Amino acid sequence: MRKPDIFDEIIQCLKAGEKTGADTSMSEETLNVFLHPIRGNAGNAPLAAARSRPEVRAAVPAPVMRPQRQVAPAPVQAPPPQNIQGVPPAYAPDMxxxxxxxxxxxxxMKCGLGKTRTNMVFADGNPHAELMFIGEGPGADEDATGVPFVGRAGELLSRMIAAMTFDRKTETCIANIVKCRPPGNRNPADDEAAACMPYLKRQIAMVNPKVIVLLGAVPLLYLFNLKGITKLRGRWLDYNGIPAMPTYHPAYLLRNPPAKKDAWADLQAVMAVFGRKPAPRR
Ligand code: SF4
Structure with missing residues (x-):
């Protein structure tokens, strides 16, 4: 049986408050017990007061780098015959x-990954969400189901989102740099990412989220042309006016549990943008 981790304990604390009708927030002291010492986010403190988009934009620290120039979407090609079994039913009839x-x-079929996929993995959640997560690409479970982040890493991401007090299905939208599985769970190749990025950029433009969370090094590389997730995590970036927070990929957190405290610090900075910082001092 899986050992409870920091996100489980945070969720338990929130649930206990819901049942009793008591204050569901967690004290800062309690969080400090979980997280101490938290490093690298001192510059995010002003975000705690930001509650609406214009104010959020005003409060977000200056970006460290602008993203790459937007590439015009590739012209729509005549679709070849294609098996779309497993593609989830439409959940955005109003979009x-x-x-x-x-x-x-x-x-x-714009890149080689189209030939080996079982299912194209488009997105999960709500395209009207204010919080968007971007990962790297589908793994075996995602390829089998057509839904992103459903394996072990996906389970951890769900718990991270719950710990943030967000509902994964209705309050977040989750997508990847590439929509078809790279064989052997390798990272996407440059040409594969380049072929698929116009789709993701159109998705981001449609969702127009208040905040983007970048999960790991791959979205950092292909959305911002930046390397060094360890150095850049916890530092706000700017994607065409949308604040973007790089943090560790859940798969990395499964391999390196001590890094969860840093990831939680990054997610707390995101929560503060939404006024969901769970720790009023008692
Ligand atoms: S990974 Fe993207 S570009 Fe490549 S075949 Fe799949 S949808 Fe097309």
Missing amino acids: PEWESLRTECAAC
Whole structure:
């Protein structure tokens, strides 16, 4: 049986408060017990007071680098015959352009990953969400189901999102740099990422989230042309006016549990943007 980790304990604390009707927030002292010492986020403190988009934008520290220039979306190609079994049913009937893009991606063969996929993995959650997570690419479980982050790393991401007091399905949107599985769970190659990025950029433009969370080194590289997740995690970036927070990929956290405290510090900075910092001092 899996040993409870920091995110489980945070969720338990929140649930206990819900049951009793007591204050569901966690004291700062309690969080400090979980997280001490938290490093690298002192510069995020002003974000705690930000609650609306203009104020958030004003409060976010200056970006360290602008993203790469936007590339014009590739022209729509005539879709070849394609098996789209496993593609989840439409969940955004009020956003036809989202479903239209999903259909386009399901037929895509623009890179070699299209030949080996079982399912194209488009996104999960709500395309109207204010919080967007971007990972690297589907693994075996995601390839089998057509849904991102459903394996062990996905389970941890779900617990991280719950610890942030967000609902994964309705309050977040989750996508990847590439939509088809790189064989052997390797990182996407440059040409594969380049072929797929126009789809992700169109998704980000449609969702237009208040905050993006970058999960690991791959989205940092392909959205910002930056390397060094260990150095850059916890530092706000700017994606076309949208604050973006790099943090560790859940798969890395499974391999390196001590890094969870740093990831939680990054997520707390994101929570503060939404006014969800769970620790009023008692
Ligand atoms: S990874 Fe992206 S570009 Fe490559 S085939 Fe799949 S949807 Fe098309």
